[in-house]
Amino acid sequence: MKSEESLKTRLVAQAKAEGFDSCRICRPGDIPEVPGRLREFLDAERHGQMDWLAERTAWRGDPQALWPEAKSVIMLAENYGPDENPLDLLERRDRGAVSVYARHRDYHDVVKKRLKRLARWLIAAAGEAEVKVFVDTAPVAEKPLGQAAGLGWQGKHTNLVSQDLGSWFFIGSIFTTLELPVDPAEQDHCGSCRRCLDVCPTNAFPAPYKLDARRCISYLTIEHKGPVDPELRPLLGNRIYGCDDCLAVCPWNKFASRAREVKYHTRDDLRAPPLADLARLDDAGFRAMFSGSPIKRIGRDRFVRNVLYAIGNSGDAGLAEVARGLVGDPDPAVSDAARWAVARLEMK
Structure with missing residues (x-):
């Protein structure tokens, strides 16, 4: 257990060195509520034309089904906060408003490169370990896993919110066969706000x-x-x-x-x-x-x-x-x- 704690401490430090703003860990089975929520969403046809959401629901609802050998899920957050309030642009009607996350490089590429470097470091540091990295392109319930790991909580708008980063952060995950110490899940802090x-x-x-x-x-x-x-x-x-x-x-x-x-x-x-x-x-x-x-x-x-x-x-x-x-x-x-x-x- 002491060696696992030491590895986790080094992992968190390495994640920050790679540019991540937060690094938390949970188990693949820590989101038992997801299959029911996903089924309700799909049955109500609220996914529209996103037919891919209805595919591989077993994997999307249960990370253990996606990769049964995985013992831990490392959840990473990276801040992409803007330098101005994006709502101000909505008043300039002859100009186009592009979502903040899409105003420069594709975050999939940037985050995935960081995840791969961190995953390689983990393999070297742990000796024997297998890893898989994901950034928003695989059937992984990233937001519920993020809450289970303590990155933030799913707000009333269903997006992840952090007490430290607010709303503006990307999330990525590293699944591993290592059994690392987990972090407490984050609690809902929305209160009566709507x-x-x-x-x-x-x-x-x-x-x-x-x-x-x-x-x-x-x-x-x-x-x-x-x-x-x-x-x-x-x-x-x-x-x-x-x-x-x-x-x-x-x-x-x-x-x-x-x-x-x-x-x-x-x-x-x-x-x-x-x-x-x-x-x-x-x-x-x-x-x-x-x-x-x-x-x-x-x-x-x-x-x-x-x-x-x-x-x-x-x-x-x-x-x-x-x-x-x-x-x-x-x-x-x-x-x-x-x-x-x-x-x-x-x-x-």
């Missing part, structure tokens, strides 16, 4: 701690394929990739700080990009602008569709001509969004 629920423009929370992704702006602008429901389009505002509203209003952000990693600092061209410029992107221009960015994965058509919804919500009649130029776009969702934007601006 700011995250009340600020949601689309009422995506049917109840505290429950999300209907079909109404979530992050889902609608990133995961949803094809035209967005006309009833929801005006509620998107100028949000063209993701949404930070429920994160930004959390009072625990008083303890948050700007990201130390420069790869998470906002690119100048994504701080307040003009909608007119973004709407004119062709496929080559889109791929060049968003090379190395998580935005690249949704493709030019879905991105320009989002930009056109924002143009329609801008109230700026001068942007009608930009939208009119895309009415004949080959992509049906883009041309539909262009017609909607023109009609909305002419109505204004």
Whole structure:
């Protein structure tokens, strides 16, 4: 036990040296409530078009099924805090609002490299050990595991919140066959606060701690394929990739700080990009602008569709001509969004 404690102490120190802001440990079986919550979410069809959530539910609900040999799960947090309040940009209707996490390098790449280095260190330090690393791309219940390990707690908006980091942090995990000492789970500190629920423009929370992704702006602008429901389009505002509203209003952000990693600092061209410029992107221009960015994965058509919804919500009649130029776009969702934007601006 003494050697395990010593290894854990060294592991935490090495995690900080790698750039992680928090390192906590739990057991794979510490989240027995997840299968029931996942089944309820899927049965209510709140996952929308995210069919991958309905696949491999046994793994997603039980980390022990994902890798039976794993004895410990090392949960890591890395701060990506912004240098300004992202809600301020929502008032600049002729500019596009991109979620804070997507304003620079793709965090999957950055975090995974750190995880792999830490995992290699652990193998060298422990002698015999097996490891697997995950960052948001495998059927792993990372947020419940994060709470079980003590990184933070799942707030009423279902995202992880930390007393030290606020809302702005990425999480990654290292599964290992080592049996390391665990940390206490974090308790819920939301209390009676409901700011995250009340600020949601689309009422995506049917109840505290429950999300209907079909109404979530992050889902609608990133995961949803094809035209967005006309009833929801005006509620998107100028949000063209993701949404930070429920994160930004959390009072625990008083303890948050700007990201130390420069790869998470906002690119100048994504701080307040003009909608007119973004709407004119062709496929080559889109791929060049968003090379190395998580935005690249949704493709030019879905991105320009989002930009056109924002143009329609801008109230700026001068942007009608930009939208009119895309009415004949080959992509049906883009041309539909262009017609909607023109009609909305002419109505204004």
